[in-house]
Amino acid sequence: MFIEIESNSxxxxxxxxxxxxxxxxxxxxxxxxxxxPSVRAFASDLGMNMHTVNKAYHYLEEKELIQIVAKSGVIIQPNGVPKASEEKKQKLEAQLRPFVTEGLVLKLSEEELVVIVRKLVQKIEEGNE
Amino acid sequence: MFIEIESNSxxxxxxxxxxxxxxxxxxxxxxxxxxxPSVRAFASDLGMNMHTVNKAYHYLEEKELIQIVAKSGVIIQPNGVPKASEEKKQKLEAQLRPFVTEGLVLKLSEEELVVIVRKLVQKIEEGNE
DNA sequence: TGTTTGCTCTACTATGTATAGAACAAATGT
DNA sequence: ACATTTGTTCTATACATAGTAGAGCAAACA
Structure with a gap:
């Protein structure tokens, strides 16, 4: 698992x-x-602060993707991640809306937007870039 | 043109x-x-500060969607918006990436993500919600 | 000529991000 | 049993962004 952080982002x-x-x-x-990794070890590896890693962990815990066991460690959700509820799908749709708008205002067609999404799915699943 | 602002967002x-x-x-x-509308009139209409409207206008000007003519007023880009360059498409793709990731981690399929995007295009073009 | 325009300036508050160091109590490894 | 490691909690500082507020400017406009 390679992590790359852009500090200029x-x-x-x-x-x-x-x-x-x-x-x-x-x-x-x-x-x-x-x-x-423990928040301290990970922070040391990545050259960032313990508290920053902790924040990332708690962000993922809120999404129920990991479990934080106090005084023990952090593990990936053991039972696997449940499929998105209708509510979560709607939240995702709401978050997506500004970017679809941006595409449309730049005269991208529905098909072009779909292609972008499909390309992204491939990249993420294959681990490109 | 109806504007609705969620102050809790x-x-x-x-x-x-x-x-x-x-x-x-x-x-x-x-x-x-x-x-x-002028920054003052719009701000008054929407119950917000002049500077906030000004910020929105400059955001849109940077995207070349409107033209701000100092001491005169603001107009929608007269020549229409040019189609997205390859660079802008890539920027959009990069911005979209975290949300597609989020969808995938919630076990949404590529097709389900595509459907969400198609639905959004319809909603935005028809002005729903 | 008086009003409207966007622009600029200072000022203040609130929030979020990131870092830093310290201490705590419980789990873990030996 | 003991020392280490763990996530947690606390205080602090620094910086950036967001939002509001009020004032004044010079040019455009009617």
Whole structure:
């Protein structure tokens, strides 16, 4: 599991970390039950602060993707991630809306937008870029 | 053109405003050459600060969707919006990536994600919700 | 000529991000 | 049993963004 953080990005580094861990889960590099590094060890590895890793972990815990066991460690959700509820799908749709709007205003067609999504799915599942 | 701002949203209100104006452009409610309200009048209408409207306008100007003519007013890009360059498409793809990841980690299939995007295109073009 | 326009300036508050160091109590490893 | 490691909690600092507020400017407009 290779983590790359862009310190110049406008995306907070705790979110970059969380997102890359999510991609690891999608790819199966991180399997249910796998343990993640301690906040101190991970922070040291990545050259960031303990609290920043902690924030990423809690972000993933809120999404029920990992389990944080106090004074013990952090593991990937052992039972696997349940499929998105209708509510979560709607939240995702709402979050997606501004970007679809941006595409449309830049004269991209529905098909072009679909192609972008399909390409992204491939990239994420294969671990490209 | 109806604008609705959610003050409880985690999306900054200047962005909410800019996004809804973009949807207006997509729908053709705002046509090239149309003028937008002055920052003061709009702010008064929407119950927000002049500077917040100003920020939304400059956000849209950076995207070349409107033209701000100092001491005169603001108009929708008169020549229409040029189609997205390859660079802009890639930027959009990068912005979309975390949300596609989120969908995949919640066990949504590629097809389900595509359906969400198609639904969104319809909603935005028809002005639903 | 008086009003409206976007622009600029300072100012203040609130929130989020990131880092830093310290201490705590429970789980873990030996 | 003991020392280490664990996530948690606390205080602190620094910086950026968001939002509001009020004032003044010079040019465009009617």
């Amino acid at each position: 406008d995306v907070p580094i705790y979110l970059q970390l969380a997102q890359q861990l999510m991609e690891g889960i999608v790819r199966g590099e991180l399997k249910p039950g796998d343990s993640l | 985690d999306v900054p209100i200047y962005l909410q405003l800019a996004q809804q104006l973009m949807e207006g452009i997509v729908r053709g409610e705002l046509k090239p050459g149309d003028s937008l």
